[in-house]
Amino acid sequence: TKSDSRAYAVVNEGVITFYYDKQTDNRTGTVFSVPEAGHAEAWVGSTNETITKTVFDVSFYGYVPSSTAYWFCNFNALKTIEGFGNLNTESVTDMTRMFYNCNSLESLDLSTFNTTNVTFMSGMFEGCSALTSLNLSSFNTMKVADISSMFSGCESLTSLDVSKFSVDKVVNMKHMFSDCAQLTTIVCDDAWSCPDSKKMFDDCTKLKG
Numbered sequence: 001t002k003s004d005s006r007a008y009a010v011v012n013e014g015v016i017t018f019y020y021d022k023q024t025d026n027r028t029g030t031v032f033s034v035p036e037a038g039h040a041e042a043w044v045g046s047t048n049e050t051i052t053k054t055v056f057d058v059s060f061y062g063y064v065p066s067s068t069a070y071w072f073c074n075f076n077a078l079k080t081i082e083g084f085g086n087l088n089t090e091s092v093t094d095m096t097r098m099f100y101n102c103n104s105l106e107s108l109d110l111s112t113f114n115t116t117n118v119t120f121m122s123g124m125f126e127g128c129s130a131l132t133s134l135n136l137s138s139f140n141t142m143k144v145a146d147i148s149s150m151f152s153g154c155e156s157l158t159s160l161d162v163s164k165f166s167v168d169k170v171v172n173m174k175h176m177f178s179d180c181a182q183l184t185t186i187v188c189d190d191a192w193s194c195p196d197s198k199k200m201f202d203d204c205t206k207l208k209g
Contacts, residue, residue, distance in 0.1 A: 018056045175198070
């Protein structure tokens with residue numbers, strides 16, 4: 001039955017693959033449990049210097065985590081992520097530092113993400129210094145309170161479309177775009193206001209308007 005399935009990640013030869021099934025014993029590599037919530041995931045720290053590729057298996061869509069915070073924190077060698085459509089984020093409330101310091105990633109297409117329940121996105125892409133393409137077209141930020149340092153240190157981004165963002169509930173925008181040295185254009189629909197936006201555009205030397 002589906003209730004017998006478990007969520008787990010397998011690390012093997014530089015690839016981390018996420019599954020939700022009953023086949024743990026048949027997998028080759030190091031197996032880590034995937035908790036429903038919690039920040040310091042078991043695979044973070046022990047593998048982050050060696051992982052070059054992430055795969056979300058089709059089975060993983062049956063798993064519904066409430067947090068993806070820190071999932072790929074400091075994955076310095078990560079270059080490829082496949083199967084984002086198999087990551088069900090409909091119940092996720094916390095994406096804090098999810099891709100923090102993934103400084104080998106050059107592009108991310110998150111157009112399959114459901115963020116309707118997310119409240120924390122602080123540092124989500126902070127330190128992704130090689131990122132040149134970022135698709136956030138599906139992002140619903142109606143409940144988000146903290147987007148501080150969200151894009152800080154994305155020094156290769158030249159443009160960013162956040163036109164789908166709503167900042168009505170946001171109370172912290174500190175350093176949101178700081179150190180985005182190549183950023184020339186930010187697309188957003190409405191004027192943004194926030195109680196705390198200290199150094200929001202710090203060192204964005206090429207930003208116009």
